[in-house]
Amino acid sequence: MKAVFVEAPHKVVVRDVPYPEPSSDEVTIQVKRCGICGTDLHIYQGDFLSEYPIIPGHEFSGIIDKVGDGVSHFKLGDRVTVDPSLFCGECEFCLSGRGNHCEFWGAIGNTTSGAMAEFVKVPASIVFHLPDHIPFAEGAFVEPVACVVHGMNQLQLKVGQSVLLFGAGSIGQLLIQALAHSGAAILTVIDVDESKLAMARNYGATHTHLSKDITTVLANKTGRRGFDAVIDVTGIPSIIQSAFDYLGPKGSYLQFGVAPSDAKISINPFNIYHMDWRIIGSMAVNHTFRSALDWMSAGRFNVESLISKTINIDDVPTFFSEGKSSNIMKVQITFE
Numbered sequence: 001m002k003a004v005f006v007e008a009p010h011k012v013v014v015r016d017v018p019y020p021e022p023s024s025d026e027v028t029i030q031v032k033r034c035g036i037c038g039t040d041l042h043i044y045q046g047d048f049l050s051e052y053p054i055i056p057g058h059e060f061s062g063i064i065d066k067v068g069d070g071v072s073h074f075k076l077g078d079r080v081t082v083d084p085s086l087f088c089g090e091c092e093f094c095l096s097g098r099g100n101h102c103e104f105w106g107a108i109g110n111t112t113s114g115a116m117a118e119f120v121k122v123p124a125s126i127v128f129h130l131p132d133h134i135p136f137a138e139g140a141f142v143e144p145v146a147c148v149v150h151g152m153n154q155l156q157l158k159v160g161q162s163v164l165l166f167g168a169g170s171i172g173q174l175l176i177q178a179l180a181h182s183g184a185a186i187l188t189v190i191d192v193d194e195s196k197l198a199m200a201r202n203y204g205a206t207h208t209h210l211s212k213d214i215t216t217v218l219a220n221k222t223g224r225r226g227f228d229a230v231i232d233v234t235g236i237p238s239i240i241q242s243a244f245d246y247l248g249p250k251g252s253y254l255q256f257g258v259a260p261s262d263a264k265i266s267i268n269p270f271n272i273y274h275m276d277w278r279i280i281g282s283m284a285v286n287h288t289f290r291s292a293l294d295w296m297s298a299g300r301f302n303v304e305s306l307i308s309k310t311i312n313i314d315d316v317p318t319f320f321s322e323g324k325s326s327n328i329m330k331v332q333i334t335f336e
Contacts, residue, residue, distance in 0.1 A: 003117035004316045007053040009046025012317045020113070020121035022068035027124050029080060032136035034115045034333045035059035036319070037144070038171075038258065043110070044320045047260065050110055057114035057333075058084035058107055061130055061139030071124045079130040081139040082115075082122055083146065083289035084108035100150070100286040107284075116316060116333060128289065131297050137310075138296065140332060141174075141303040143285065146292035148174045151282035152182060155254050157229060159183030164221070164246050166211075167233030167257060168196035170306045170330040173203055175233060175256065177301050180204025188227070190214055193327055203302065211239075221246050224275075231256055237263040244271070252278040303330075310334040 001019055006012045022028045040056045042048040050056075064078040074080070086106035087099040094102050108114050108122055130139045148171070157163070163184045165172060168191035179187055180203065188207040189200040197208035209217050221227065226248030232240050235257030244267060247253055271277065295301065308329040311319055316333060324331070 001118040002313050003055045003113075004057070004313060005053045006044055006050075006056055009052075010044065010321075012044060012320045014314055014317060017117070020119055022066050022071075022121045024069045025071060025124055026068040026121050027064050027071055027074055027127060028066040028068075028119055028121045029060075029062040029082070029115075029127075030065040030119055031057075031060055031062040031115045031117060031335050033061050033140040033336070035140045035144070036316075036331045036333065039110065040116075041320070041324065042258070048110070054109075054111075055113040055115075055117050055120075056109045057116035057120075058109035059140050059143040060115035060120070061136045061142075062115075062120075062335075064127075065119060068124070074124060074127060074129075079132065079136075079139070080127050081130045081142045081293070082108065083126045083128065083285060084110070084114070084143060085126065085285050085289075086111070086123075098286070100283050116313065118313070118335060128293055130293075134297060135304075136336060137307060137332060137334075138303050141301070141306075141330075142289065142293050142296060144171060145174055145296055145301060145303075146285045146289045147171070147282070148178050149288040149292045149295065150284070150286045151175065151231075151254060151256050152178050153286075153288065154280045154282045155229060155231070155252055157182050157184060157252075160185045161228035162186035162188075162248075163229045163231065164188045164190070164218075164227040164243075165205075165231045165233065166190045166239050166243055168193070168200045168208075169233065171256070172196075172233040173199060173306055173329070174301065174303070175231065176200050176203045176205055181300055184229075186227075188218075188221075195327060196329075199305070218246060224249055226251060228252070229254065233257045235259040237265055241265040241267075247275070247277060250276040252280060254280045254282060256282050306330045307332055
């Protein structure tokens with residue numbers, strides 16, 4: 001079978017490898033769609049914890065192709081999607097509801113072979129049946145929606161609150177939809193691309209602004225007149241630094257975007273005290289995959305329009321080497 005290998009930073013190839021035979025309590029999935037995530041690009045660039053070589057890919061859907069011993073709740077041909085999280089279930093973090101901080105944390109496509117391949121084997125315990133009315137393309141979105149669900153659980157937004165969000169890429173658009181469904185009143189979105197802001201308005205943003213204009217248009221939304229919640233999805237330190245200017249009293253700041261591990265910002269600790277701020281992170285998925293699947297199954301998310309393009313597996317090395325242009329949302333590898 002064909003598989004994408006990141007052999008080292010900035011070195012990616014497509015190779016023929018043996019079929020992944022499932023062991024006990026595992027299944028082998030014929031991949032139908034696999035999304036390319038920012039984390040995959042970080043792996044390619046050498047900015048993530050992955051060891052090389054590795055087959056990336058953790059946002060995917062497909063069909064059960066083979067079932068290992070001990071698996072009784074899946075059969076050949078079942079349509080499925082997969083929570084890539086690999087938690088040990090026994091450490092103090094797993095036992096206290098913090099599985100995403102498992103002492104032995106792993107993930108399909110991050111620490112072990114992923115779904116940028118024609119077939120991938122995974123533990124049956126992390127596989128979910130995909131309802132017939134959800135296409136494979138949308139099934140590959142359940143994982144990013146699960147990340148959004150975790151972020152929303154962290155934020156604890158109250159109905160009627162005002163929100164400022166930086167970054168209207170594919171994850172930003174999912175957050176916009178989640179915030180609109182969860183009771184945000186004013187929902188202001190900032191980005192560098194007007195087409196993304198137009199999409200944000202369609203998904204529930206009440207105000208949108210180009211980033212170059214915010215010093216002027218948000219001049220009356222600083223300090224004590226700031227927003228109830230501010231969210232960064234960009235991971236860009238300079239934007240994160242400035243985002244706190246717009247956080248109001250008793251406000252909540254959510255860091256959702258992944259910044260470089262060595263990045264630094266400066267924040268006034270008196271403001272944290274005096275303004276009664278909550279500063280929150282949101283790391284990946286934390287037992288939120290089922291909630292995300294149910295939310296999508298109910299038709300609460302529009303994800304189809306977030307797919308900018310599909311490519312074949314042989315096109316992946318070129319895509320990685322050329323990089324993702326600023327106006328691209330989600331790119332998926334198709335095996336259909």
